[in-house]
Amino acid sequence: MLEGLFGPFVEFSFMRRALVGCLALAVAAPVLGVFLMLRRTSLTAEVLAHGVTPGIAAGFLIAGLSVPAMSLGGLVAGLAVALGAGALSRATGGREDAALTALYLIALALGVTLVSLRGDTADLTHLLFGQVLGVDDEALLLMAGVATVTLPALALAWRPLALETFDPSFARAEGARGGLWHMLFLTLVVLNVLAAFQAMGTLMAVGLMMLPAVAARHWARELSGMAYAAVGIAALSAVAGLLASYHLDLPSGPAIVLTAGLAWALSVLAGPVDGLAARWLRRPHLAG
Amino acid sequence: MRGPELRIEHLTATHRRHPAVHHVSARFAPGSLTALVGPNGAGKTTLLRAVAGLHAPDEGHIHVSRPDGAAARVALLPQQSGMDRAFPILCRDVVLQGLWSRLGAFRGASAEDRDRAAHALEAVGLRGFERRPVSDMSAGQFQRLLFARLLVQDADLILLDEPFNAVDARTAADLLAMVHRWHGEGRTVVAVLHDLDLVRDEFPDCLLLARRKIAAGPTAEVLTAANRLEARRMAEAWDDAAPACSQAA
Secondary structure, three states: OHHHHHHHHHHOHHHHHHHHHHHHHHHHHHHHHHHHHHOOOHHHHHHHHHHOHHHHHHHHHHHOOOHHHHHHHHHHHHHHHHHHHHHHHHHHOOOHHHHHHHHHHHHHHHHHHHHHHHOOHHHHHHHHHOOHHHOOHHHHHHHHHHHHHHHHHHHHHHHHHHHHHHOHHHHHHOOOOHHHHHHHHHHHHHHHHHHHHHHHHHHHOOHHHHHHHHHHOOOOOOHHHHHHHHHHHHHHHHHHHHHHHHHHOOOHHHHHHHHHHHHHHHHHHHOOOOOHHHHHHOOOOOOO | OOOOEEEEEEEEEEEOOEEEEEEEEEEEOOOOEEEEEOOOOOOHHHHHHHHOOOOOOOEEEEEEEOOOOOOOOEEEEOOHHHOOOOOOOEHHHHHHHHHHHHHOOOOOOOHHHHHHHHHHHHHOOOOOOOOOEHHHOOHHHHHHHHHHHHHHHOOOEEEEEOOOOOOOHHHHHHHHHHHHHHHHOOOEEEEEOOOHHHHHHHOOEEEEEEOEEEEEEEHHHHOOHHHHHHHHOOOOOOOOOOOOOOOOO
């Protein structure tokens, strides 16, 4: 039993690297996910994950599989999609989700096209699905670096972000600079998507960001509690997912996301806040 | 405390170029208690939002000036619909938001601040709610909570948008008592209201709005049958083919 839990990490350095990388993702990204969920913009992360692909692909075209080049390209593309969609929807009076959807579909197709110009199927697979078990030093540094930047930045932005989400008019009337903090927040989301992208690929990058966040809603009734719950669920999913992928010989990225999905399903079923079990149990009502 | 004077000059505020508030000028005396009345779509909310700095006017000016020349603190109680009442936040933390102008994004709340929040909750009849999430509250309780936040804000110009909507008679009476307390303390208060009996009984001054100003002054002189009939004649729908206003600057 213990051997099954720890053996793979003790024995293989690629498992240890994958573990460190995924834990780095798990401490920061789910907290962003909680805010995305509360702002009713859960899809933004997904859109940004696809939105970064043409930038990553451009980096790949220019410099091959180089982490700095691909990350820089992805950062530019991600910020362009995030800010572009906001500006576009304000300028045309349309809905932001519509503008985001249009942009990310174009971005994904463009990214795949760009990679196909030079790369082969293996490169495309790497782009789409990532390689948790193949994270190199640079990718690991990026993941750890992003987590290191994200946590203090979130701590600073915490109160304005919460206020802006809860009562935007009040935040504006009090001069809380909601727009500025929102930009910082979107930048953090893009950075985390890029870090996750190294391990999970463009299709699953937001799995560790959103699934634990959505699951956390069933474990806490207050913002900070939700954040803790989300990080805990993400970390557990990362470890369990890696172990499952090792023992059952599954692709590791999807295994981690599936584990997080399982955690979400369990939360919906048995979570203490608005879980289904609580409704089915029909305990007698209280006296007052 | 002597509240600020609020002066509105020739104010026009629009939604997609259609005026919601059209060339309105009005003066609210320091320490006055004024009801803002008018039919739906008369621009009452837009006027308040413009004064609070949430709606940029197309034309005209808004002056808020305290007798002592210091900067006036303005607080707006908005309608609840713009807020996320399912947000995972504790009542105490909502009340503490009222200290934003002093604490900002980073400074921590002191024990004294927490005390103040607790007292404010007690003052609105929500004693013991400090650690409850807002998602547990009824609409009336939530309105009391927003009043507690206003109390902590300690503003000298207080703008209330339909403060007694969706609350029961007892809550309305409690909240009204708080409005009178603010008035007694010399703060300037403007409240959007629909209940004209309440306005006649409790509000000394009144501004009747139907996009333009119909009448302003002592309530009894404003809420005459003739004035109310004129306000009701305001066309609810915008005129899509309206030309540019001849008075537009």
